[in-house]
Amino acid sequence: MDDILGEFIAETNEGIELLDGELVRLEQNPDDPELISHIFRVLHTIKGTCGFLGLPRLAALAHAGENVLGQFRDGSITVTPTAMNPVLEALDRIRSFVATLEETGEEPSGNDSDLIEELNRVAKGEDAGVKLASDEETERNGQHTQEDLYTRIGGLSSIDMAVEIFYERLLDDDRVKEYFTDVNMDRLQGMQRAFLSMVLGGPDEYEGRDLRAAHEHLVEKGLNDEHFDVVAAHLLGSLVELDVPEDVVKAMATKLESTRSDVLNKPSDPIEVTEEVHANQESQNVDEPSKPQTPSGGESKKASARTIRVNVDVLESLMTVVSELVLTRNQLMQILRAQKESEFASPLQRLNQVTSELQESVMQTRMQPIGNAWSKLPRIVRDLAQELDKKIDLVMKGAETELDRQVLDEIKDPLTHMVRNAADHGLETTEERRTAGKSETGNIILNARHEGGHIILEVSDDGHGLDTDRIRDKILKNGLATESEIENLSEQQIQQFIFKPGFSTATNVTNVSGRGVGMDVVRSNIGKIGGTVELSSSAGKGTKFTIKIPLTLAIISALIVESGGQRFALPQNSVIELVRITSNSTHKIEMVKGTPVLRLRDRLLSLVNLKSLLEIENQGSQNETYVIVTQVGTQMFGIVVDRVFDTEEIVVKPVAEALRNLPIYSGNTILGDGSVIMILDPIGIANVNGVSTSGEDSYEESTEDMAHLREKTSMLIFKAGQGAPKAVPLALVSRIEDISLDDVENAGGQPAVQYRDQLMPLVTLTKDQQPFKESKQPVLAFSDRGRSVGLVTDEIIDIVETDVSVEMKTESNGLIGTAIIGGTATDLIDTTHFLGQACDDWFDVQRESSFGDTGEKHILLVDDSSFFRNLLTPILESAGYKVTQADNGANGLEICQSGESFDLIISDLEMPIMDGFGFVSHVRKETQFEETPIIALSSHASPEDIARCMEAGFTSHVEKLNRETFLSRLKECFAERRKAA
Amino acid sequence: MSTLAPIQSTSTIESTSNIEEYLSIFVGGQTFGIPVLKVQDVLSYQRVASIPLSPPQIRGSINLRGRIVTVIDMRILLELDPFTDEQKPMNIVVEHGSEAYSLLVDEVGEVIELNVNDCEPNPATIDPKWRELSNGLFRLDKELMMVLDIALIANWSEEA
Known part of the structure; x- marks a missing residue:
């Protein structure tokens, strides 16, 4: 019995899941007879099995629901949302019953009379949204005349009910009861219904051949007149109970009577009503599934011929x-x-x-x-649409895309959440859409496809996009960032905040969302299975989430590495590149106050030494190491290991319970040679190490919010001479060298060292600073145009990510001003000054090469950060330009309109009041500078950003802090200008 | 090695359900017992792959026929002198929940049948750490045998 119950639960769950989607489809296509019959059949199967298993509450509810569907099918009531609601509710209740059944083995006690009543009311057409459809019915069954018994009885729904009552009675009747032991009543009823319909001239065809054998069998068993009378009486009684008109009942009686002789004597005739069915369940054949009235058992049997149910275990x-x-x-x-x-x-x-x-x-x-994970969504969206009074279309593409069951399970909840979000926050109300000139119906589009070893899953809506202002307010309210920090963030970066814990932008907490379970959970759930979520949103057009998840979790490709004599596996998908480092390779690991960093092309990479992280003893000296460049979210860092072996397919096994609190491992595995090794988790390593920041909440910042971080500047803090600590943007420092006194030579009265086959002059910050008090001192090398200058420091203190604002300008040479960094007043170094100080001819060379033409060029510099203005102005001035500053787009525009003339304009992109894009379009349209080169300045730029710049009217784009390209870009602009002129 | 008490003749009269078999093991001179039904394997010395940063009593893991088994150093767990490099401890593989643990012990004795009713509570004066890992002891002929509770050992390792 338990097996049967289990089977029932599985089958019912499957059925319900199917129905959810189908009912919503039905609402949209109320005229699809095949759909209705299918839904009807599924529900009917549930009901039948419930009765069989002795689950009266379930059966009653399913029965009531089935009645309504029967009416839908007959067209006696039309399909409307109002009529559909109780059916869906019944389905929900059935689902919860089944869940209880699964847990306890019993259906929950209670009473559903309320819902059943409502269903019955709908079935009787009493609901507002229901019309009496006698006309339509006539039309549908046009081939039957008004005298047709079938129509007069009340169509198939009446037959259904009659059959129900009829069997109840039969089973209570001692005279015939014995015939029904061991009979599948559900199947029997289905056949009976079809049979009656056929006899009465209804639309359903019935293949009676199966009955013949049974009939024969029954006659042999001693079917007699008395049985026939009993059965006929019950059947007619059932009709009477249903208030079928008297004349119809009489006609029915006559019809039955006429079959008496056939039933009792000629077993080959496919006529009799009931008893004949009972012995034939074994020999039942399959009817054509397309026939609308196939007995419920038939089709599933056919469908299951090629599939079997296998326990997941x-x-x-x-x-x-x-x-x-x-x-x-x-x-x-x-x-x-x-x-x-x-x-x-x-x-x-x-x-x-x-x-x-x-x-x-x-x-x-x-x-x-993946469609399996989507099956619940149409229903959810439909309910939401009703609740929120929106019109929503859910479009699902690529539902057939396959992925691992385990991954599928994990993705279900996040996905549901995102679709709910899209419906609730993403899409506007019908009213708003109309005002915005969009179609009233909003779209939520799910799209799945394979890409490499991954599944790309997109959830997009065509709603109003993310409201950056509201997010900004919320950030401030929740204290996730300060006002000044936010000012420096781009729209996109602000949008990323929705992935922060406890973030919901819905102004009202609705029933639907805004309950504190937010996108942070979604992101972490997806992260758990090695997936990523990306977000793009444009105001007024919509929002799109792109989820990337691996196809399977069980077997992954991993890089095997060795550190301190021990091997570890690192998931291949987190490895971006490998850098081999030997004593004479170009790449070197440099130390900044005990923290290793690596300069890799144009970026400085924080490094994590696996040996020190894992506290493994160093075994012997290494003359080569490897850096595995890894990306976690948007953040990159390097893991230093001793050796790198092959890539191997590994089977991920969970780590023992006792080791779960070690975040740096995501599992363990057995290699081909039988040894057990641990699988490193890059996310865990990044978290443990607080990579890239030295702040207290480094974890928070480093993993959650790199976008936000990138906007800040990495400052190298060091000590040199008296007074406050000094700071210089890390990006301007090309190298940090430890130089010992012995290496210092005297060249033309100036201390210098040999550095990369060149002589690098050494300078001190102030005259009073004693160079080389100790045998070895860190020297900051600044390079420009192939020449270097070394600034001798006493001690490197730290690298700090910070947003620098100059608090106090200084007149003293070599300093830009003073800023507060990490709570301490810090002097900002003007590197240009030292470059000039070291080589007198420096700027002469530059001037000559830069400008073939004479005359001072006038540049307008628009940037909201006083730090950058102060940093760039001396660079520009020392290169021979005259500079005028403006601190935002609006100011810049004012200056432009004031009649002053400029040869070139440099503008930051993200600024308060008026951003760079706004500024440039105004300048192009409203001032005399429609041809003047305008260079966009930003701290980071994607190709899209650059394209956007060009579109807005910028001539060129250059990265902040890249001095060389900055100056050469200026030169290019002038050169082009000359050519054009 | 000490001899172990034979089953008392009276025990045969009692219902067999009270009889449980224990595998006796020796750690740092003390005899412990593990319910035999919990024991999966007894292995000679195995090379253990260490797990960096794991708690001290977790020696590492071994590959037991394709299954990864976490190795717990009983000497460390019981706060005894650690194994020296020359010592080759034995592995007792036990099952707890869905996971397997291997206990590193000095030596393995034999399987003895004991009446559960004879198990006495640990004296209050005993090392609190030991009391955490055991839920009673048997008085054998010549010595005391503390019964180790696998669940307690596993849970303790988890907490650590």
Whole structure:
């Protein structure tokens, strides 16, 4: 019995899930008869099985729901949302019953008379949204005359009910009861219904051949007049109970009577009513499934011929065993590789191949179409649309895209949440859409596709996009960032805040969302399965989330690395590149106050030494190491290891309970050679190490909010001479060298060292600073145009990510001003000054090469950050330009309109009051500078950003803090201008 | 090695359900017992792959026929002198929940049948740490045998 119950639960759950979607479809296509019949059948099966298993509450509810559907099908009531609501509610209740049933083995006690009453009311057409459809029915069954018994009885729904009552009565009747023991009543009723409909001239056809055998059997068993009378009486009684008009009942009686002789004497005739069915359940054949009135058992049987239900546990254990087999295979192959010639070679190759095939097939059994995770969504969206009074279309593309069952399970909840969000926050109300000139119906589009070893899943809506202002307010309210920090953030960066814990932009907490479970949970859930979420939103057009998840979790490709004599696995998908570092390679690990960093192309990479992270003893000296460049979210960092081996397919096994609190491991595995190794988790490593920031909440910032961080400037803080600590933007420092006194030579009265085959002059910050008090001192090398100058420092203190604002300007040479960094007043170094100080001819060279023409160029510099204005102005001035400053777009525009003339304009992009885009378009349209080169300045730029700049009217785009390209870009602009002129 | 008490003749009269079999093990001179039904395997010395940053009593993990087993150093867990490098501890693989643990012990004794009713509560004066890992002891002929509770050991390792 337990097995049957389990089967029932599984089947019912499947059925309900199917119905959810189908009912919503029905609402949209109320005239699809096939859909209605299908829904009807599913519900009917549930009802039938419930009755069989002795679950009266479920059965009653399913029955009431089925009645309504019967009316839909007959067209006696039309499908409307109001009529549909109780049906959906009944479905929900059935679902909860089944859940209870699954837990306790019993259906919950209680009473559903309220809902059943409502369903019955709908079924009787009493609901507002329901019309009496006698006309339509006549039309539908046009071939039947008004005298047709079928129509007069009240169509199939009446027959349905009559059959129900009829069987209740039959089963209570001692005279015939015995015939029904061991009979599948559900199937019997289905056949009976079809049969009656046929006899009465209804639209349903009935294949009676199955009955013949049964009939024969019954007659042999002693079917007699008395039985026939009993059955006929019950049938007619049922009709009377249903208030079928008297004349119809009489006609029915006559009809029945006419079949008496056939039933009792000629077994070959496919006529009699009921008893004949009972013995034939075994021999039942399958009717054509397309026929609308197929007895419920038939179709599922046919459909199941090619599929079987397998317990998930069985599949799981199969997967485990295959994983082991794969490992053993790997092990064998490794042994084989070590042997030059072996008689095992060819059978092992064969084994190898078969194992791969097996692995693939087993993986296949775990694959499910992503549509399975979507099946609940149409219903959710439909309910939401009603609740929120919006019109929403849910479009699902690529539902057949397959992915691992486990991944599918994990993605279900985040996905549901995102679709809810899209419906609730994303889409506007009908009213708002109309005002905005959009179609009234909003769209939510789900799109899934394969891409490499990943599934790309997009959830997009065509709503109003994210409200950046509201997000900004919320950020301030929740204290997630300060006002000044926000000022420097781009729209996109502000939008990223929705992934922060406790963030919901809905002004009102609705029933639907805004309950504190936010996108942070979504992101972390997706992160758990190795996926990522990205967000793009444009105001008025909509929002799009792109989720990238791996196809499977069970077997991953991993890079095997060694550190301190121990091997570890690192998931391949988090590895971006490998950098080999030897004593004479171009890449070197540099130390900043004990923190290793690596200059890789144009960026400075924070490094984590695996050995020190894992507290492994260093074994011997290494003359080469490897840096594994890893990306976590948007943040990149390097992991330093001793050796890198191969990439291997590994089976991820969870770590023991006792080790779960070690965030740096995501699992462990057994390699081909049988050894157990730990799988490193890059996310955990980044978190543990607080990579890239030295602030207290480094974890928060480093992982959650790199976008926000990038806007800040990395400042190198050091000590040199007396007074406050000094700071210089890290990006301006090309190298930090430890230089010992012995290496210092005297060149032309100036201390210098040999550096990269050149002589690098050394300068001190102030005259009083004693160079080389100690034998070794850190020297900051600034490079420009192939020449370097070394600034001697006493001590490197730290690297700090900060937003710099100059508090106090200084007149003293070599300083831009003073800023507060990390709570301490810090002097900002003007690197240009030192470059000039070291080589007198420096700027002469530059002037000559930069400007063939004479005459001072006038540049307008628009930037909201006083730090950058103060940084750039001396650079520009020392290069021979005259500079006028403005602190935002509006000011800049004013200056432009004041009649002053400029040869070139440089503008920041993100500024308060008027941003760079606004500024440039105004300048182009409203001032005499429609041809003047305007250079966009930003701290980071994607190709899209650059394209946007060009579109807005900028001539060129340059990255902040890149002095060389900055100056050369200026030169280019002038050169082009000259050519044009 | 000490001899162990034979089953008392009276025990045969009592219902067999009270009889439980214990595997006796020796750690740092003390005898402990583990319910035999919990024991999966007894292995000779195995090379253990260490797990950096793991708590001290977790030695690492071993590969037992394709299954990863977490190795717990009983000497450390019981706060005894650690194993020296020359010592080759034995592995007792036990099952707890869905996970397998291997306990590193000095030596393995034999399986003895004992009447559960004879199990006495740990004296209050005993090392509190030991009391955390055991829920009673048996008085054998020549010595005391503390019964180790696998669940307690596993849970303790988790907390650590």
